[in-house]
Amino acid sequence: MESKYNDSYNPSTPESKLPLILSTLLFGVIGSLVSFITNCTLAEISISAFFSLYFGLFFILIGMIVLYRAHTAMQNQLLIGAFGICILLSGLICFMVEKNWFMGISAHTKIGLYALIGASVTFSISFSIVDLVNYFMPCCNQRAVVEHPM
Numbered sequence: 001m002e003s004k005y006n007d008s009y010n011p012s013t014p015e016s017k018l019p020l021i022l023s024t025l026l027f028g029v030i031g032s033l034v035s036f037i038t039n040c041t042l043a044e045i046s047i048s049a050f051f052s053l054y055f056g057l058f059f060i061l062i063g064m065i066v067l068y069r070a071h072t073a074m075q076n077q078l079l080i081g082a083f084g085i086c087i088l089l090s091g092l093i094c095f096m097v098e099k100n101w102f103m104g105i106s107a108h109t110k111i112g113l114y115a116l117i118g119a120s121v122t123f124s125i126s127f128s129i130v131d132l133v134n135y136f137m138p139c140c141n142q143r144a145v146v147e148h149p150m
Contacts (some may be wrong), residue, residue, distance in 0.1 A: 030129065038121045042114055045097055052097050059091030062124050083123055090120035 044051040066084035070077050093113050105113075 034122060034125050038118050041121045042118055045094055052094050056091045056094030059087050059094060059120060063088030063091055087120045090117045093117060
């Protein structure tokens with residue numbers, strides 16, 4: 001079956017290097033923004049009870065959506081389901097993050113909990129960015145960046 005996209009790539013031509021450089025710079029900036037947003041989110045969750053509650057509800061909602069999408073997916077059900085469970089766990093952990101209660105937990109446990117929350121924030125943002133890029137790619141007559149059955 002012949003593809004409707006031009007998948008031929010020749011790295012030796014100068015015209016092919018400019019899109020690579022631009023996409024590297026663009027997604028480097030996007031990656032830096034995702035990292036900054038993740039750090040701000042972790043700080044807000046640990047400081048403010050309101051944001052802890054807000055992100056807890058947000059993570060539980062997003063986790064259920066990702067689990068539903070994993071259930072209906074044709075490929076990578078296990079991987080997407082694992083991320084959905086991690087996001088659900090992060091939502092539950094956000095409800096437990098209170099200054100007084102959290103003081104009794106060891107540093108090693110806190111690192112694991114915050115790593116799980118940080119990974120969930122990063123996954124949620126990255127997943128949303130990829131979905132938005134895939135949504136707007138047809139207007140440019142280009143194929144999806146990441147093709148998935150969801």
